[in-house]
Amino acid sequence: MEPLWAGLVLLVILFILLCSGLWVAFSLLGVGVAGLALFTQAPVGQAMATTIWGSSNSWALAALPMFIWMGEILFRTRLSEDMFRGLSPWLTRLPGRLLHVNILGCAIFAAVSGSSAATAATIGRMTIPELHKRGYHPLMSIGTLAGSGTLGLLIPPSIILIVYGVATDQSIARLFIAGVFPGLMLVVLFMGYVILWSLLHPEGVPGEKEKPSWRERLVALKFLAPVTLLIMAIIGSIYAGLASPTEAAALGVVFSLILSWLSGSLNRESFLAALMGAVRTSAMIAFILAGAAFLTVAMGFTGIPRELAAWIGGMHLSPYALIAALTVFFIVMGMFLDGISVVVLTTSVIIPMVEQAGLDLIWFGIYIVLVVEMAQITPPVGFNLFVLQGLTGRDILTIARAALPFFLLLCIGVVLIVLFPEIATWLPSRMGAH
Amino acid sequence: AATWDMPTPYGDKTFHTVNIRQFAKDVEQATGGKLKINVHSAGSLIKHPEIKNAVRRGLVPIGEVLMSRLSNEDPVFAVDSIPFLATNYDEARKLWEASRPVIEKKLKQQGLMLLFAVPWPPQGIYAKKEIRSLDDMKGLKMRAYNAATETLAKLAGAVPTQVEVPDIPTAFSTGRVDAMITSPSTGANSKAWDFVKYFHHTQAWLPKNMVIVNAKAFAKLPADVQKAVKDAAKKAEVRGWEMSKKETADKIAILKKNGMVIVTPTPELMAGLKKIGEQMTADWAKKAGADGEAILKAYRGQ
Amino acid sequence: MLRKGLDWLYAASGAASAVFLILICGIVSIQIGLRALDNLIYLISGTRYGLMIPSAAEISGFFLAAASFLALAYTLRHGGHIRVNLIIRNLKGPARRMTEIFSLAVAFLLTAFFAWNVLWMVVDSWQFHEVSYGIVPVPLWIPQSSMLIGLVILAIALLDDLIVVMRGGDPSYRRHEEAEAAQASEEALAEEIEREV
Ligand code: NA
Ligand code: NA
Numbered sequence: 001m002e003p004l005w006a007g008l009v010l011l012v013i014l015f016i017l018l019c020s021g022l023w024v025a026f027s028l029l030g031v032g033v034a035g036l037a038l039f040t041q042a043p044v045g046q047a048m049a050t051t052i053w054g055s056s057n058s059w060a061l062a063a064l065p066m067f068i069w070m071g072e073i074l075f076r077t078r079l080s081e082d083m084f085r086g087l088s089p090w091l092t093r094l095p096g097r098l099l100h101v102n103i104l105g106c107a108i109f110a111a112v113s114g115s116s117a118a119t120a121a122t123i124g125r126m127t128i129p130e131l132h133k134r135g136y137h138p139l140m141s142i143g144t145l146a147g148s149g150t151l152g153l154l155i156p157p158s159i160i161l162i163v164y165g166v167a168t169d170q171s172i173a174r175l176f177i178a179g180v181f182p183g184l185m186l187v188v189l190f191m192g193y194v195i196l197w198s199l200l201h202p203e204g205v206p207g208e209k210e211k212p213s214w215r216e217r218l219v220a221l222k223f224l225a226p227v228t229l230l231i232m233a234i235i236g237s238i239y240a241g242l243a244s245p246t247e248a249a250a251l252g253v254v255f256s257l258i259l260s261w262l263s264g265s266l267n268r269e270s271f272l273a274a275l276m277g278a279v280r281t282s283a284m285i286a287f288i289l290a291g292a293a294f295l296t297v298a299m300g301f302t303g304i305p306r307e308l309a310a311w312i313g314g315m316h317l318s319p320y321a322l323i324a325a326l327t328v329f330f331i332v333m334g335m336f337l338d339g340i341s342v343v344v345l346t347t348s349v350i351i352p353m354v355e356q357a358g359l360d361l362i363w364f365g366i367y368i369v370l371v372v373e374m375a376q377i378t379p380p381v382g383f384n385l386f387v388l389q390g391l392t393g394r395d396i397l398t399i400a401r402a403a404l405p406f407f408l409l410l411c412i413g414v415v416l417i418v419l420f421p422e423i424a425t426w427l428p429s430r431m432g433a434h
Numbered sequence: 435a436a437t438w439d440m441p442t443p444y445g446d447k448t449f450h451t452v453n454i455r456q457f458a459k460d461v462e463q464a465t466g467g468k469l470k471i472n473v474h475s476a477g478s479l480i481k482h483p484e485i486k487n488a489v490r491r492g493l494v495p496i497g498e499v500l501m502s503r504l505s506n507e508d509p510v511f512a513v514d515s516i517p518f519l520a521t522n523y524d525e526a527r528k529l530w531e532a533s534r535p536v537i538e539k540k541l542k543q544q545g546l547m548l549l550f551a552v553p554w555p556p557q558g559i560y561a562k563k564e565i566r567s568l569d570d571m572k573g574l575k576m577r578a579y580n581a582a583t584e585t586l587a588k589l590a591g592a593v594p595t596q597v598e599v600p601d602i603p604t605a606f607s608t609g610r611v612d613a614m615i616t617s618p619s620t621g622a623n624s625k626a627w628d629f630v631k632y633f634h635h636t637q638a639w640l641p642k643n644m645v646i647v648n649a650k651a652f653a654k655l656p657a658d659v660q661k662a663v664k665d666a667a668k669k670a671e672v673r674g675w676e677m678s679k680k681e682t683a684d685k686i687a688i689l690k691k692n693g694m695v696i697v698t699p700t701p702e703l704m705a706g707l708k709k710i711g712e713q714m715t716a717d718w719a720k721k722a723g724a725d726g727e728a729i730l731k732a733y734r735g736q
Numbered sequence: 737m738l739r740k741g742l743d744w745l746y747a748a749s750g751a752a753s754a755v756f757l758i759l760i761c762g763i764v765s766i767q768i769g770l771r772a773l774d775n776l777i778y779l780i781s782g783t784r785y786g787l788m789i790p791s792a793a794e795i796s797g798f799f800l801a802a803a804s805f806l807a808l809a810y811t812l813r814h815g816g817h818i819r820v821n822l823i824i825r826n827l828k829g830p831a832r833r834m835t836e837i838f839s840l841a842v843a844f845l846l847t848a849f850f851a852w853n854v855l856w857m858v859v860d861s862w863q864f865h866e867v868s869y870g871i872v873p874v875p876l877w878i879p880q881s882s883m884l885i886g887l888v889i890l891a892i893a894l895l896d897d898l899i900v901v902m903r904g905g906d907p908s909y910r911r912h913e914e915a916e917a918a919q920a921s922e923e924a925l926a927e928e929i930e931r932e933v
Binding site: 017018019020021022023024025026029030033045046048049050052053056057058059061062065066069237241242243246247249250251253254275276278279280281282283284286287288290380386389390393395396397 | 750753754757758760761764765767768771772775793794796797798799800801803804805807808810811814816817818819820821822823824825835836838839842843846847849850852853854856857879880883913916
């Protein structure tokens with residue numbers, strides 16, 4: 001099989017470049033160049049300029065730096081400290097305590113942000129330092145964040161569901177609705193795991209103040225007011241018809257600045273520090289996205305992903321076997337390409353197989369999101385891992401290790417929606433016609 | 435044997451894509467595999483805004499693009515998007531015959547060659563409430579995505595509103611937009627009944643997708659292959675127009691089946707809209723200069 | 737003198753990028769504000785004016801490209817671009833220097849190649865009067881130039897560091913990377929993992 005060999009050659013090149021310490025974005029660009037030059041007749045330089053320009057001037061991506069900036073501003077206020085102070089008396093009985101803030105914070109923020117990188121970056125900027133300070137196990141605080149950041153894709157709005165809906169002519173509204181229950185299912189799975197882990201590793205979760213009284217709990221609530229107001233204002237602006245989800249990100253920055261000003265932490269220095277922090281993080285992610293976009297196009301020209309998918313189609317598998325084979329395929333491809341690219345490159349080949357197997361396309365969209373979420377946290381190319389490396393300075397493999405349990409939980413999520421497809425299809429089926 | 439990568443903007447279920455895949459198959463068969471065209475649908479290889487330039491610069495030899503996307507470059511490309519100039523398939527065909535030489539000339543200046551063009555079904559107004567006359571459009575927030583749709587909305591007394599395609603369902607359900615103008619195809623494919631109730635079959639215009647090739651890449655093909663491509667293109671154009679006609683009826687039926695109200699526009703509304711159309715035709719002719727005059731003359735002379 | 741000029745260039749490009757982030761936030765916020773104002777006027781007077789910034793989304797997209805590319809060199813100097821440093825961190829002396837030179841050389845060549853091709857894209861867009869599709873026809877060579885400028889500055893920054901390392905010095909980003917690594921205290925974490933498993 002020729003595409004398989006081509007793929008292996010490119011993998012080896014990718015590994016050499018990454019291991020030599022070449023920056024991730026350059027490694028992706030380098031593999032793209034190699035792929036086009038070795039296996040296609042396409043003009044390499046032109047492909048690079050045209051496709052990277054096309055993917056970099058995107059309105060949909062404009063939300064990303066805004067959310068990152070918002071996280072940087074909030075990080076410099078007392079907001080995250082207050083948030084934890086407000087929540088901790090409520091979570092003393094729950095094993096894992098404040099680790100759940102990562103999961104729930106991401107789940108709530110996912111209702112605003114359509115991308116998992118933005119979700120992980122914004123929430124992580126606030127929670128990671130705070131959890132670290134309080135002595136939570138670093139691997140767990142990183143892992144929960146890497147895992148729950150992926151909720152950004154499943155809980156509507158979602159960039160990947162839009163891409164899938166447009167490519168397959170499915171209703172985006174229905175896909176969004178279909179993501180709600182699976183999103184909650186993941187929240188339950190993640191929280192369940194944190195509870196279990198904490199019972200087994202009590203030393204990983206620092207003790208909070210013993211048994212707070214109801215009075216103390218109620219008093220603590222006032223610390224939650226700012227963050228609640230902030231989230232409600234952003235979500236409210238969308239539902240009031242004032243802002244699109246992408247636009248709401250910019251409102252997030254404005255509200256955060258106001259909050260920071262009200263709390264007295266806004267000054268020239270903190271403003272500039274937040275802004276330049278956002279500049280660096282967004283440039284880092286944007287450059288990797290550019291590299292990934294170029295690699296995607298190179299893969300499109302080589303035809304490797306398409307032919308591998310077609311090879312699966314040629315096996316004429318039963319529905320369950322097909323899903324199993326596709327899951328392995330997506331996990332493997334998702335290690336090296338960004339998940340959305342895999343979907344874009346292979347829908348033309350995969351959707352006919354899926355239809356022939358009699359699978360519902362709305363359901364399949366949710367399945368796709370789950371496997372794309374896995375791709376976000378598998379090394380070497382996983383955007384949540386990059387975001388967390390940027391946030392914590394820890395090595396990507398360490399972070400991937402922290403995220404591994406959540407990768408497995410996503411696998412369980414896939415099994416669950418395969419066994420109980422209604423988790424995804426029940427809500428949209430209730431939508432019906434007007 | 436040569437292999438051509440062909441980026442197209444729309445999904446596999448869109449009839450344009452189905453037609454193009456058939457075209458690719460025809461070419462491969464007619465040339466005995468000497469030319470194979472790999473269709474990359476839904477912007478999976480090159481995204482819509484970059485397709486024309488990618489073909490012009492030779493990054494890919496062939497591609498599909500919505501003709502009126504180029505209207506900011508040259509008003510001539512907007513000829514099939516002038517409201518109420520050509521409002522059914524026969525008129526659209528006449529207009530296409532009248533404009534084709536000019537379009538081909540303009541593309542040639544960029545080193546591009548036109549293979550074939552296929553119209554979308556006629557554009558209608560999707561709205562949350564029924565529109566019976568221009569008065570009902572007053573203050574309606576109507577989606578505008580380019581200069582022409584902005585002018586149209588303004589002239590109709592509506593408020594032009596910018597909404598990006600993926601954001602349309604959310605924009606309707608949160609009230610940022612009340613109406614949009616597009617084809618029954620796009621409406622049915624995006625399940626418009628999820629967020630809007632009325633479809634007014636105004637048949638405002640029939641915009642076309644065109645398939646273009648890089649002239650240099652085409653010249654490199656052997657003569658028999660060139661002929662096979664041209665023949666297949668001719669067949670694809672005829673087939674595409676038929677598919678489009680059928681699509682109109684089919685997709686309106688789907689809209690209806692899913693509970694949308696299909697409104698035959700009142701004479702009052704049509705009179706108002708046609709008047710706007712006349713003004714926009716005159717404006718366009720002024721902008722498009724001699725080429726525009728020639729097209730209109732040829733169109734009306736037939 | 738040259739050193740000062742170069743450092744100024746990197747800082748200036750970072751500042752320009754920041755300005756574009758502010759512009760995105762500004763343009764979108766004004767758009768939302770205008771929409772809110774429009775609704776308010778409608779509630780009071782019953783007429784809608786459709787206040788909006790034409791092509792706001794398209795222009796924000798262009799600003800995003802400018803913000804991303806102009807920040808590349810600045811981000812490099814601050815150790816902001818990430819890499820897998822598990823292996824190189826454990827290299828010492830000449831071995832470390834050789835891998836660093838390899839990375840910088842490859843990155844420089846890729847950037848130079850990239851910038852060269854973007855240059856031709858900009859020239860081509862200019863020659864063919866390419867414009868954007870939305871309500872306001874923006875000549876594409878203008879936003880595309882921001883990408884070109886960013887890449888040229890990145891190429892300069894990479895060459896700068898390459899020369900420094902070849903002369904036996906430390907690259908600009910080393911300090912930041914090490915500061916972060918120290919903060920993360922990888923060894924301590926490794927021990928924790930050992931305990932865990
Ligand atoms: Na989301
Ligand atoms: Na991955």
